Amino acid sequence: MAYLWLKAFHIMAIVTWFAAIFYLPRLFIYHTQALAEGDLKGVERFKTMERKLYRGIMNPSMVAVVLLGTGLLSLNFAGYLSQTWLQLKLVLVTLLIIYHFWCGMLQRRLAADKNDHSETWYRFFNELPVFVLIFVVLLAVIKPW
Ligand code: HEM
Numbered sequence: 001m002a003y004l005w006l007k008a009f010h011i012m013a014i015v016t017w018f019a020a021i022f023y024l025p026r027l028f029i030y031h032t033q034a035l036a037e038g039d040l041k042g043v044e045r046f047k048t049m050e051r052k053l054y055r056g057i058m059n060p061s062m063v064a065v066v067l068l069g070t071g072l073l074s075l076n077f078a079g080y081l082s083q084t085w086l087q088l089k090l091v092l093v094t095l096l097i098i099y100h101f102w103c104g105m106l107q108r109r110l111a112a113d114k115n116d117h118s119e120t121w122y123r124f125f126n127e128l129p130v131f132v133l134i135f136v137v138l139l140a141v142i143k144p145w
Helices: 002-037 040-074 077-081 084-111 119-142
Strands: none
Touching (some): 002 084, 002 119, 040 077, 040 084, 084 119
């Protein structure tokens, strides 16, 4: 029973984490456009949206995904860790956590009016987590190995 409850909340936290992971770099694109247009009011609004999204949704969701995932692991620690799909999943999740903190660093740079990247760069950056989502869900559901 604990297994199903943990898994249900694990999936809910994944949904909110990814909603923020996909939307924050989108805001960076609009923020960069507003900077190029000299739209200072727009820039300030994007800073607020980015800060609230990162701190209010993205950070708590990541913590919840990891805690609930660890709760699931703890139900059969040795059994899960001996499986290849889970080992691969944890490698990809580690990459996603690095991406998460990278987003946080970019958010703070933009908040300090220091933009290091072009709009095109943010567009490519925005696509990276799609691959993690596809492979992690396939690994977790199909468990091919
Ligand atoms: C530290 C982070 C994570 C840990 C420790 C973890 C661990 C686990 C464990 C042990 C299960 C139960 C698997 C089973 O019994 O079938 C599970 C289920 C699942 N996890 Fe994670 N997970 C983490 C992050 C993620 C992320 C980031 C995603 C999505 C991108 C994800 C997607 C899923 C899905 C879709 C299931 C349900 C699989 C099914 O029942 O068919 N997990 N997770």
